[in-house]
Structures are given as C-alpha cells and as structure tokens.
Amino acid sequence: MINFQELAEKYKTPLYVYDFDYMKEQYNALKEAFRGRKSLLSYAVKANSNLSVVQNFARLGSGADCVSIGEVRRALMAGIPPYKILFSGVGKQDDEIQEAIEHDILYINAESIAELERIDLIAKKLDKVCRISVRVNPNIDPKTHPYISTGLSANKFGVDIDSAKRMYIFAKNSSHLDPVGIHFHIGSQLTELEPIRESAIIVADLVRSLHVIDVDLKFFDIGGGLGVVYKDEITITPYDYAQAILSTLTGLDLTIVCEPGRYLTANAGYFLTRVLYEKTNKDKRFIIVDGAMNDLIRPSLYNAYHKIEALKQEGERTKADIVGPVCESGDFFAKDYELPALAHNDLLIVHSAGSYGFGMGSNYNTRGRSAEIAIENGVDRMIRQRETFEDIIALEKDFLQENNE
Ligand code: LLP
Numbered sequence: 001m002i003n004f005q006e007l008a009e010k011y012k013t014p015l016y017v018y019d020f021d022y023m024k025e026q027y028n029a030l031k032e033a034f035r036g037r038k039s040l041l042s043y044a045v046k047a048n049s050n051l052s053v054v055q056n057f058a059r060l061g062s063g064a065d066c067v068s069i070g071e072v073r074r075a076l077m078a079g080i081p082p083y084k085i086l087f088s089g090v091g092k093q094d095d096e097i098q099e100a101i102e103h104d105i106l107y108i109n110a111e112s113i114a115e116l117e118r119i120d121l122i123a124k125k126l127d128k129v130c131r132i133s134v135r136v137n138p139n140i141d142p143k144t145h146p147y148i149s150t151g152l153s154a155n156k157f158g159v160d161i162d163s164a165k166r167m168y169i170f171a172k173n174s175s176h177l178d179p180v181g182i183h184f185h186i187g188s189q190l191t192e193l194e195p196i197r198e199s200a201i202i203v204a205d206l207v208r209s210l211h212v213i214d215v216d217l218k219f220f221d222i223g224g225g226l227g228v229v230y231k232d233e234i235t236i237t238p239y240d241y242a243q244a245i246l247s248t249l250t251g252l253d254l255t256i257v258c259e260p261g262r263y264l265t266a267n268a269g270y271f272l273t274r275v276l277y278e279k280t281n282k283d284k285r286f287i288i289v290d291g292a293m294n295d296l297i298r299p300s301l302y303n304a305y306h307k308i309e310a311l312k313q314e315g316e317r318t319k320a321d322i323v324g325p326v327c328e329s330g331d332f333f334a335k336d337y338e339l340p341a342l343a344h345n346d347l348l349i350v351h352s353a354g355s356y357g358f359g360m361g362s363n364y365n366t367r368g369r370s371a372e373i374a375i376e377n378g379v380d381r382m383i384r385q386r387e388t389f390e391d392i393i394a395l396e397k398d399f400l401q402e403n404n405e
C-alpha cells in the first residue's frame with residue numbers, strides 16, 4: 001500500500017507518483033506471453049519519458065520505441081542499448097535521421113516514400129547503411145477514440161500496401177538501406193482483439209509476398225496500443241494478444257517487436273492533488289484543486305475518464321466537477337463525479353495517470369510542472385524536481401530589452 005498522505009506531505013502537491021514494481025510486473029507479464037518466440041519489447045517512451053522510468057525498463061532488458069531524437073537520447077542515457085532502439089514518427093527531420101543513423105539504432109520506421117528517399121540520401125552522405133522498416137497502414141478500424149486511432153487510411157500514419165511494396169523494392173535496390181522490418185500500429189487503448197488480428201494477417205501476407213521478391217524481413221513490429229482499465233473496460237490479456245499475433249505468422253521466422261506504452265505505465269501512476277476550495281454556483285458543486293489541465297490534460301483533451309479517490313471517505317457523496325485553477329472551462333479532471341464533502345487541503349488521488357500524464361503537461365498559465373516520485377520496493381525517491389518560476393523563465397529572461405526612458 002502506498003502512503004499517499006505521507007508522500008503529499010513530504011513532496012508537496014500536485015505530485016506524480018509511479019509504482020516501479022507495478023511497471024516491472026506489467027513488463028514481465030507481456031514478455032512472458034511471447035515466451036518461446038524471439039521477441040523484443042520496446043517501451044514506447046512517449047507514454048512516460050522520465051529518465052528513471054526508462055531506466056527501470058532498461059534494467060529489465062527492454063528496448064525503446066522513440067518518436068523524436070530527444071526520445072532516442074533519453075533512451076540511450078537511461079541505458080537502453082542502440083540495437084534495441086526504434087525510431088518512428090511521420091515527420092522526422094534530417095538531423096534526427098542523421099543522428100539515428102550515427103547511433104546505429106536497430107531500425108528507422110519509415111512512414112512515406114518521400115521519407116525513405118530522404119533516409120537513403122542521408123545514409124549515402126554518411127557512407128552508412130541504415131536498417132529500415134516500413135510502417136504499413138492496414139486500413140482497419142481499431143474501434144478506439146478517434147484522436148488515438150491511427151490504422152485507417154484517413155489517418156496520417158503509415159502507407160498503404162502498394163506503396164509499402166514499392167518502398168521495399170526501393171530499399172532493396174539501394175546500397176544504403178537495409179530493409180529488416182515491417183511495422184503497424186492501429187491505435188491506442190485497444191480493447192478489441194479482432195482489429196489487431198486482422199491487421200496482423202494483412203501485414204503477415206505482405207511479408208510473405210515480399211519474400212517472393214527476395215526481401216526477407218527479420219522483425220515483425222506490432223506497435224503498441226494494448227488497452228488498460230481506467231474504469232470498467234474489459235481488456236485484452238497478454239496471452240490472447242500474443243496468441244492472436246502468433247497465429248498469423250505460421251511459416252515465418254520473425255522476431256516480434258512490440259511497443260507497449262500505456263500497458264506498462266498507465267496504472268502504475270497516480271496524480272496527487274489537494275483541495276483548495278469548494279463552491280457552489282446555483283446548484284452546481286465545484287471542487288477546486290491545486291492540479292490542473294497543464295498537469296494532466298487527458299480529461300480536457302479526450303474527455304478521458306480517470307478514477308478519482310478522496311482519501312477522506314466519510315460523509316454523504318454528491319456530484320461535483322473537479323476543476324483546476326487554469327483559466328479555461330476545459331480545465332477539469334472530472335464532471336459530475338460523486339465525492340464526499342471536502343475541506344481545504346484534503347487529498348485527492350487521480351488514478352491511471354502514469355501514461356500520457358506528465359509528458360503531455362505544459363507551463364500554461366506559468367504553472368511549474370509537478371515533481372515526479374518513484375516507489376520501488378516500498379521506498380520512495382524523487383525522479384524529477386518540481387519546476388520553479390526561475391526554471392520556467394530561464395530561456396526568456398535574457399532577452400528582455402532595456403526600458404526606454
Ligand atoms: N507505437 C506507436 C507507433 C505509437 O504511435 C504509440 C502511441 C505507441 C506505440 C504506444 O501506444 P500505447 O501502448 O501507449 O497505447 N496521448 C494519448 C495516446 C497517444 C498514443 C500515441 N501513440 C492518450 O493519452 O490516450
């Protein structure tokens with residue numbers, strides 16, 4: 001049991017708390033599901049990119065799925081070897097591609113013909129060979145929130161099957177590209193297995209047809225997306241997930257690469273916030289807390305549900321909107337949420353905050369980002385300091401002009 005009260009007193013609020021042991025359990029459960037097959041779990045760094053979080057996965061043998069050179073640098077700093085690092089994303093810049101090639105990472109996931117040509121050019125200039133994979137868009141509806149759905153032609157991600165084939169032929173004919181993998185990722189917070197299985201069938205068929213033209217791939221990258229329980233979702237078990245994928249790969253000797261983010265970190269994270277005030281406008285009850293949308297934007301952006309628990313349980317529960325101090329009506333953690341009567345300084349725990357929480361934060365309203373804390377073997381430690389006003393203005397203050405008299 002995590003002593004949230006003690007942590008809130010020791011580190012102040014708002015505060016992110018991550019249970020590193022839970023992250024390990026999740027990693028091991030997923031790794032175990034692919035037992036007996038060559039597999040690489042490459043943690044999707046974007047889900048929670050704190051260096052110590054990434055290091056926690058590095059120590060378990062995890063790779064890293066990165067979407068910017070900044071994330072690649074984080075992964076390397078946290079101890080993930082280059083040969084377990086992937087670089088994905090629809091819009092990689094020249095200097096990012098160059099640095100990835102120089103680090104000799106496992107492969108770059110190319111998301112368009114134009115990008116592949118660019119990678120070829122840069123590899124040529126460096127006189128290197130770049131391992132690549134192509135992100136295929138299988139045009140399958142993942143049945144998740146439209147903002148986190150990526151596997152339909154209407155989404156900006158990946159390329160259709162015909163373009164993918166052309167890209168592999170281009171790569172095969174280039175002396176600076178080595179096509180080693182194939183990639184798909186149809187969306188995030190997936191709770192239905194069928195779209196994943198259907199996508200895997202399409203992509204595995206493409207692997208077979210590439211074999212016929214002498215393009216032999218080694219890595220079958222199934223992306224991330226495994227959903228978790230925020231409220232009452234029925235989620236896919238790691239076993240069923242692995243079985244669904246493996247069933248599509250008969251006759252193929254491929255290393256399975258998986259890029260889990262949320263599955264590993266979402267329910268390891270808690271966001272602690274204290275009540276500032278309560279008020280009622282006509283009949284409407286508001287609980288104003290010290291955390292805000294700049295700390296955790298998922299409710300505002302996706303209308304996402306996060307369970308909110310009051311440490312103080314006594315008293316009749318009535319509906320309230322839990323809102324932050326930011327000057328936006330969209331600044332809320334929950335609406336019409338039942339909570340007991342609360343007083344100044346009472347602590348609220350926002351659950352499932354370990355993925356896409358801190359990382360999507362900002363300094364909006366000149367609010368410093370929260371501190372981040374790890375709990376490992378029952379011991380807590382700081383993994384990121386609370387931002388101060390000085391931190392926020394550090395890159396601006398030297399540009400102030402002298403006042404004109
Ligand atoms: N691989 C690729 C290529 C991805 O685009 C993503 C997530 C992942 C792996 C990891 O997906 P996960 O296992 O975490 O579902 N901010 C949104 C989620 C955005 C996901 C973007 N891509 C949210 O808060 O729900």
